[in-house]
Each structure stands twice: as C-alpha cells, then as structure tokens.
Amino acid sequence: MKIALIGYGNVGQALARLIRRQQSEYPFVISGIHTARHGTAVCKKDAAKGLSLTPRFGPAMGSIEDFLRASGARVAVELTPLNPWSGEPATSHIRAALDRGLHVVTANKGPIAHAYAGLRDQATRRGVLFRFESTVMDGTPVFNLVRRNLPAVEVLGFTGVLNSTTKIVVETMERGGTFEQGVETARRLGIAEADARFDTDGWDSACKTAALANVLMDAGVTPQAVSARGIGRITPERAQELSRSGKTIRLVSRARSAAGGFSLRVRAEVLEKTDVLASTRGTSNLLLLHTGLMGTLGVVSINPGVDQTAYGVFSDLVEIADAVYGE
Ligand SMILES: NC(=O)c1ccc[n+]([C@@H]2O[C@H](COP(=O)([O-])OP(=O)(O)OC[C@H]3O[C@@H](n4cnc5c(N)ncnc54)[C@H](OP(=O)(O)O)[C@@H]3O)[C@@H](O)[C@H]2O)c1
Structure with missing residues (x-):
C-alpha cells in the first residue's frame, strides 16, 4: 500500500x-x-x-x-x-x-x-x-476504543488530564523550583510547545477537548468554544502549601452534554494526591469517559513518546x- x-x-x-x-x-x-x-x-x-x-x-x-x-x-x-x-x-x-x-x-x-x-x-x-x-x-486508543469496542454506547462526557508541560511545571514548583524552571525542564524533555504559553494557558488542552468532543459527542465546536484557563496564577508557595496538605494541581479538561449544547472547560483543579486524576505524572495522560451503558471507564498512557x-x-x-x- x-x-x-x-x-x-x-x-x-x-x-x-x-x-x-x-x-x-x-x-x-x-x-x-x-x-x-x-x-x-x-x-x-x-x-x-x-x-x-x-x-x-x-x-x-x-x-x-x-x-x-x-x-x-x-x-x-x-x-x-x-x-x-x-x-x-x-x-x-x-x-x-x-x-x-x-x-x-x-x-x-x-x-x-x-x-x-x-x-x-x-x-x-x-x-x-x-x-x-x-x-x-x-x-493510546481512544477513538478506536469507542468506535470498535463500545457499540451502542453513548459518550455523555469526559474528564481528562491531557497536557504534560503543566504537570512538569507543577511538579517543579512543588519541589521548590520556579514556574520558569518548570517550563525549561519541559522544553529540555522535548514536550513543551514552541511557545510554552500555549500549554500553560490551557490552549493545548482546549484543542484536545474540542477534538474529543467533536468526535465522541458530535459537538461541532472549535477550541474557541472551550472555556479555558491555565496554570499561570499558581505560585511555587501555593503549590508547596497544597503539597504539604496532601494535595496537588492538575490541568483538567471536562466535557458534558448540557441543556441545549455542551459544557466544555479546562481549569487548574486542586486535587487530593490520591485522586485518580492526580495519579499521572510527566508525559503520562489519563482520560475518563462518562457513558450511558458502560458507566465511567478510562484509559491511561504511561510516559508515551514519539x-x-x-x-x-x-x-x-x-x-x-x-x-x-x-x-
Ligand atoms: N511529536 C510528538 O510526540 C507528537 C505527539 C502527538 C501528536 N503530534 C502531532 O504530529 C504532528 C507532527 O509532529 P512532529 O513532532 O513530527 O512535528 P515536526 O518535527 O515539527 O515536523 C513537522 C514537519 O512538517 C513539515 N511542514 C511544516 N509545514 C509544512 C507545510 N506547510 N507543508 C508541508 N510540510 C510542512 C516540516 O517540514 P521541514 O522538515 O522542511 O521543516 C516537518 O517535516 C503535529 O501536528 C503534532 O502536533 C506530535
């Protein structure tokens, strides 16, 4: 072929x-x-x-x-x-x-x-x-998983931790480094976008959210329809304070069918470190699908590369x- x-x-x-x-x-x-x-x-x-x-x-x-x-x-x-x-x-x-x-x-x-x-x-x-x-x-199979393996299952929404750079930045600040040092580490690992603000302001996650919503929920949206805020306002002091109390921060994409349309948002959320959404580190990503027939199910990728x-x-x-x- x-x-x-x-x-x-x-x-x-x-x-x-x-x-x-x-x-x-x-x-x-x-x-x-x-x-x-x-x-x-x-x-x-x-x-x-x-x-x-x-x-x-x-x-x-x-x-x-x-x-x-x-x-x-x-x-x-x-x-x-x-x-x-x-x-x-x-x-x-x-x-x-x-x-x-x-x-x-x-x-x-x-x-x-x-x-x-x-x-x-x-x-x-x-x-x-x-x-x-x-x-x-x-x-990691997401679209093919739904298309091939979940016949008759309607995806009603999803929750995802889909951006790697922001995880590296948060982890760096929790260890006492600065926001900029975190971005630099992500650049060295080759995972930051050329303009890393695209990651840290939530725009990369907005694109992924729109793509998932378009395919899995037939939303017919663009990334501009996603209400997105990034991690820009989080300071090292705040990240360390949260860490000491058993919490961490993840940039979370959430989508659900809402009356007359779709609710699509990206936010830096404070999570218990034991929360499944907090379990991904580095380039690892996680997506939970909220469905009718199959309840909630998920996929996780551990340190994927090119x-x-x-x-x-x-x-x-x-x-x-x-x-x-x-x-
Ligand atoms: N890298 C990853 O791990 C990864 C993961 C998931 C998805 N993706 C996506 O996969 C795609 C490719 O990523 P990449 O890392 O391979 O990118 P890359 O290393 O920057 O390579 C991009 C290639 O596209 C060519 N190109 C740029 N503009 C073009 C145009 N107008 N017409 C024809 N060719 C053009 C470039 O040409 P020159 O060689 O001449 O510059 C280069 O060969 C991106 O959309 C990226 O978001 C990447």
Whole structure:
C-alpha cells in the first residue's frame, strides 16, 4: 500500500522507521514525502521498498495536489505542525487528499479540533477512511476504543488530564523550583510547545477537548468554544502549601452534554494526591469517559513518546489496509 507523507519531522521519521521494521508483515511503501523547507521526494515507479529513511529531497513541489498525484499513493498521512488557531494548512491538505479519493491519517489535532465534521462527511462521500488515533493521547486508543469496542454506547462526557508541560511545571514548583524552571525542564524533555504559553494557558488542552468532543459527542465546536484557563496564577508557595496538605494541581479538561449544547472547560483543579486524576505524572495522560451503558471507564498512557505516536498512525494504516485489501 503506497503512502504519501506530508511532513517528515519527529513523527514522520519515527513512522518511517516503524514501517521499515514491520515491512515483512505489513507491506507498506512510502512513495512520497513533502515538507516545508527540506523539499519533496517522490519514489521512482520501480522502487518496491519505497523511499529510504534519509531520502534525497528535491525542490518542494508547487502544490499538495501535484505532490499527491506524483506520489501515486493510496493513503495520505498528514504530519505537519499544529496550528491551534485555525487548524490550517493541515485541514486544506486533508481536504485535497480526500478530494483525490485518498484515505487519510493524521496525528495533527488541529483539523479534528476545527473541522472534524466536514472532513468526516467528505471522507464518507468519497467512500474513503479518515483516521486520527494519535491526535489526543499519543497513540493510546481512544477513538478506536469507542468506535470498535463500545457499540451502542453513548459518550455523555469526559474528564481528562491531557497536557504534560503543566504537570512538569507543577511538579517543579512543588519541589521548590520556579514556574520558569518548570517550563525549561519541559522544553529540555522535548514536550513543551514552541511557545510554552500555549500549554500553560490551557490552549493545548482546549484543542484536545474540542477534538474529543467533536468526535465522541458530535459537538461541532472549535477550541474557541472551550472555556479555558491555565496554570499561570499558581505560585511555587501555593503549590508547596497544597503539597504539604496532601494535595496537588492538575490541568483538567471536562466535557458534558448540557441543556441545549455542551459544557466544555479546562481549569487548574486542586486535587487530593490520591485522586485518580492526580495519579499521572510527566508525559503520562489519563482520560475518563462518562457513558450511558458502560458507566465511567478510562484509559491511561504511561510516559508515551514519539514512537507511540507513530504507532497510533501505524494502527490506523493497518485498519485502512484491511479495508482496502480485505482482512
Ligand atoms: N511529536 C510528538 O510526540 C507528537 C505527539 C502527538 C501528536 N503530534 C502531532 O504530529 C504532528 C507532527 O509532529 P512532529 O513532532 O513530527 O512535528 P515536526 O518535527 O515539527 O515536523 C513537522 C514537519 O512538517 C513539515 N511542514 C511544516 N509545514 C509544512 C507545510 N506547510 N507543508 C508541508 N510540510 C510542512 C516540516 O517540514 P521541514 O522538515 O522542511 O521543516 C516537518 O517535516 C503535529 O501536528 C503534532 O502536533 C506530535
């Protein structure tokens, strides 16, 4: 199955390595890679193994449409950076791929947070699959869990601890460090956004909340509809005082169906250290789904990294291959 990658950074390269490792069982071929500054690489028609892990890039092709045509791919994988304000240009990349009748996988939460219903409906009209497992919990099954394993279960709401940088900042302040030292630690670990205020002011969590609500509850919202406040007003003194009394702080996303709409909010909440929501540390994340038939159930990821994100994309590709070539 020929695959075109749009974006070849941390996730794209981890995915290419994983595809190479699994190639005897899953004959996926990366037939094209398109980037911003590095340019475009497209496979020669006879190259059965696809592009090498370090392909020779030529000048960037003029448009996504030209690239997708040249790649001859059956599936487009969108892995460009998140634009939290609009979801672009990733949303347009996905539209262009769906327009060509390609299946699409993305790890970019922007399009899911801003334009999910339109993309889902476009994929349905074209008779192709659109998958995005890695967008919220780095590859840990959330969307596929609900779609595949919880038939007839209505998701009424969810509670999540979904941002890593804020956990590192709180933990640093509890140990006597400053807010800025916490942000610096998160940067060194490679988990902070380029502009870390995006994490600490709650905007990253707002994007994840909107994405989950759009897919699991058909909310049809954008991140701007989430009432979000971050951890900016918490001081080291306050964090230490809470810690001494057995409490801690987590940035918590909460969503529920409300009369005439949805209640979506992100807040820094004071929790008992024994609270299940307080149990995640570092890059570990946790999501509880509040449902009708199944009550409350949850998933937790322990210290996921880029290889787990790549796996989420890979698992989506396996589902598409099963649909295309038969199980
Ligand atoms: N890293 C993680 O652990 C993780 C976890 C979950 C989700 N994600 C999501 O996965 C996506 C990719 O993350 P990443 O860490 O791989 O990002 P990254 O390392 O910054 O790589 C981004 C890639 O996209 C390319 N690019 C940027 N703008 C482009 C454009 N307009 N057209 C075509 N290519 C473009 C870049 O090109 P150049 O190489 O030429 O600069 C680069 O190859 C993001 O949306 C991120 O939020 C990442």
